[in-house]
Amino acid sequence: YYYLPYMYCMDPEMLDPTYWEGKVAMVGASLPGLMDLRNTPVQETFAGVEIHANVMNSILQNQFVKKTSPTKNFNTILFLTILTGLIISLPKKTLYTIPVPIVGMIAWWAFTLFQFFNHLIMWETVRPMLSIFGTYGGVFLYNFFGAEKDKRFLKDTFSTYISPTLIDQMFDAKEEPQLGGEEGYHTAFFTDIQSFSAFSEKLSATDLVELLNDYLTEMTDILLENKGTLDKYIGDAIVAFYGAPAPVNDHEYYACRTAVLMQKGLSEMRDRWRGEGDRWPEIVHNMQNRIGINTGQMVTGNMGSTMRMNYTMMGDTVNLAARLESSAKQYGIYIQVANESYIACKDKFVWRDLDFVRVMGKTEPAQVYELVAITGEETDKEKTFLKAYHEALALYRNQEWDKAKEAFKAADELEDMFAGRKTNPSRVYIPRCDHWKESPPGDDWDGVWTLTSK
Template identity: 45%
Template sequence: MENDRNRWTARLVLPGLILFSLLMTVLLSFTTPMQNLKLGVTDQLFELRGPIPIQDSSVVIVAISQQADQEIPQKYPWPTDLYANLVNNLDEAGVRAIGFDVIFDKTDNYSLSNDSAFAEAIMQSKKVILGASVQSEGQGRGQGSSSQITRFVRPHQLLRQANENPLGLVRTYNDLDSAIRKYILSTSYNGERYLSLGLEVLKLFKNIAPEEVSGTPDSFKLGPFEIPWYSNNLMAINYFGGPGTFPRYSFENVIDDSTVILASEDSSFQTNTFSDPYYGLKQSGVFEDKIVLVGATMPELNDLHSTPFAPQDAMPGVEMHANAIQTILSGKYIHHISPWFNLTLIVLLITLVAWAGRRYSGLGGFMTYFSLGILVVALTIFEFLEFRFILDVISMLIALTVGYVTTQSYEYVIEQREKRRLRNLFSSYVSPTVVEEMVESNKEPELGGDEVYMTAFFSDIQSFSAFSEKLPAKTLVKLINEYLSAMTDILTTHGGTLDKYIGDAIVAFFGAPVPQEDHAYKACVVSQLMQLKLDELRRKWRSEGEKWPEIVHYMRNRIGINTGKMVTGNMGSESRFNYTMMGDNVNLAARCESGAKQFGVYTMVTADTKREAEAHGNRCVFRYLDRIVVKGKTEPVDVYEIMGLREHMSDTQFACKQKFEQAIEVYKRQKWDKAIALFEESRELEFYVPNEKSFIHTNPSLVYLDRCKTMKKNPPPADWNGVYVMKSK
């Protein structure tokens, strides 16, 4: 039997190693350093491939350059009649589509007539795509597309009305390292879909009708083009080279005809770079049947970005549009490995290296690991150079490394060791039953927390400072240890989790780390069992005579309980942490414990705790106390006293509860005289009678008698809702 068990255990080792290595590989692959490394590898593949010649490219760039800013008399932003001149000249040169990587969202600084001229040129041309951008809060044009959309930046109304063509989005998508490797194909805003500048220009260039634009699960269809998705609304850009790869002409040269005088010219000497009949740009045919993209290359305009061929913010944004358009026109798309195929390769590599590590000696396992690593790198380079296919080489190398290290360092006893560590970690503050349940369910909390609906429990000894003054340190420690041991045994036996001791205080909770349906009920029952145990301890201490001073004979504790959503988990550092709770509802439980003193009760709970407890049992007898706003809060809560366990309650206590709650109803109706009479009756039935010797100073009936008498003399406002604001904790 033992041998059979060992054989089955041995067979499970390899699957366990593979599963563990796979999990670690996935976790490591999604860390920020690894993500950045993957992006860097992609750039290295482009560098290894080098630029691709584009002599026959249909894309030409007109640059808003520093040279143009020096030649044009006005400094940027230039009068928009210059753009009118640009559009007219490009029309004459036979251009087929003009895309502006500029957003004309403001009117001309010089004259409205300039905008009118620009609008007229756009209307006459019918070949212009104006730029727009969907921007997010705090986002410039260089931000990614994942944050919340807040506004749509577009050309002003005069230009929009003049242009029959749709707007093209110039928004960019930044990877984790802020470089741009993906191109946004479309974005939805206010229920409408807007295509990118590149796609709108291609539509115009190829006369693609709107109905020929659609998306499928695998690709984005644009007329004859099927663009493979990288992910939702993104395509991978195949960069054909670095800055300056596409033909580029400075803005001033394209507008330089007989109507324009540049800074280097005067009225007696003009070169007319564009319109000269012998060597002008119009005559040369450089724009004929082309796509012309107009965009900034001046560093001052902050439209320079990092790309695989321009790692230090060197490529103008307009050239990214050019590369995206050229990618689509050439059909030379970049393909990325699918997540499922990538996962299959990772599992295969882990299996091979784990099997080899267990099958062969240390050297044989290392040689397998090293050889597979070389093969993965070689395959990655080959796939990109031959098929423009990018493998996730970093994840595969991580898989090999994790699989190799895990296999070499694995010990079979780790499973039992982890269980022992878990028991040791929690056995000091969680019941053995809960520990065993956690071990069997593998629910060991990691550093961090989860929001859990549970019950917080606070307990504190009444007037503890008096004990500290009357008892020597060693005697005080012995007393507190005996008290805390008895209380903690009750807590853990009934499924509670000890958070911490704060001096004489006990902080605990029910419902975590293992969920409990009846956490509130258990907390309430435990509070009364603690009160009964403390009564037993008091009798014991009295029986021991002079061993304990008289103050010990009257030791009492107060308990506060609240139920609600709280954050629970391991809080602290990676090397040292505490399984604890935090949140607003935790603070409310603490306020219930301290606030119980004002009512002269020893267990005070919130309405949420009462409701949850009564849904799972009826051992506890609750008495309504008040609707209060605790110190540090603004919202009122109903609070209740747990008078005791039903089986231990006397007829007098039940009568007190009934009479007290009748008085409360009269009190809420502001019938002060009748309320006083009823509270006088309930006072005679109260279990706790004020006695300085036993530290009992008041009880709920006395509290309300004083309050009714005060309100009778100074009635509350007409809109009083019965809420009492606590002035102290």
């Protein structure tokens, strides 16, 4: 509406009388001092005369503000309640739904304003917004105290030895761990510190505990980040497995990746300890760990007594993994992997064909490999000595003992004999060449070597 001073209406010289043709004029006051300002739902101070103008305009145009019916209001509230419930039930984590009620209430408020100013339809504003907020609050509380309770139980029970990702997977798939043992195809993982007994001679009990806690924390973090399940600590040793209690695709790959990352992590820890000067003795600066990995059928589950149980693993696969970890020292290597694990992820890592060996306590021979690096991350030095070593191994398996011996000697010169490493696979094969030369194995030789110590 246009506001004109009253004098314009009375003086034809100020405003041409033809201006009023086809128009209706309402006379009134708009000054605050004249006490004709009113409060309305759309504006706090509204000239009283304009209220009359709106009434007259509605009559002339036959356009009136229409309120929605109680039935329509009820159906709207019901629709918004169901829609809000469906939307906030989609995200896996309840906290992700916090923006939903805020956006919903703002959207409804904007919709009611649009309907009023453009179509003169007056929708209910408060109760639909309360229904959105109330629905969110109800579902949130249900998830937190109901559905989330089960997830919190799993996390409280298993978070010390299962990665959070696997716990979420178990919850989403409704896979609760079963009491007792369950057989499955998994990967066993063993690691411990090389010559750890010597550490206790060089360190006080307090320093030894501090060092061990630092080491175990770093190694366990790597294990859990790569979907491993921590079985137990045995002194400095870590026992773990992959694929239970929740399934893990490519569990062989994750076990091998864990081993490589543990070696990298330990290397960084050694650099940090050296940087602390005389805080730690030289034996700590040169700390190494050995790892054994094997894949196969095993039993996992809660085992023990009715008073005290432990989620662990058992089986021949587990025993071989433990033997591979301990026998790695005889070859001077730090990650020894059985053939079953190797086959599943051979293209993703760089390997050394180590041996076809019968370990202590086993009657069946096993083909074993040294895990050197992730594919593409091997150094030029590793490429060089692996090429020389495999050429020597081919001569050895062809029973060309003299040529194999000289080739292993050449490969030995290329090996990295860092502090604490007492031997390497090439050195192991040199006396074997002499042994087989003196006592030839025959044409039907299967290449098996029997270890006489763990």
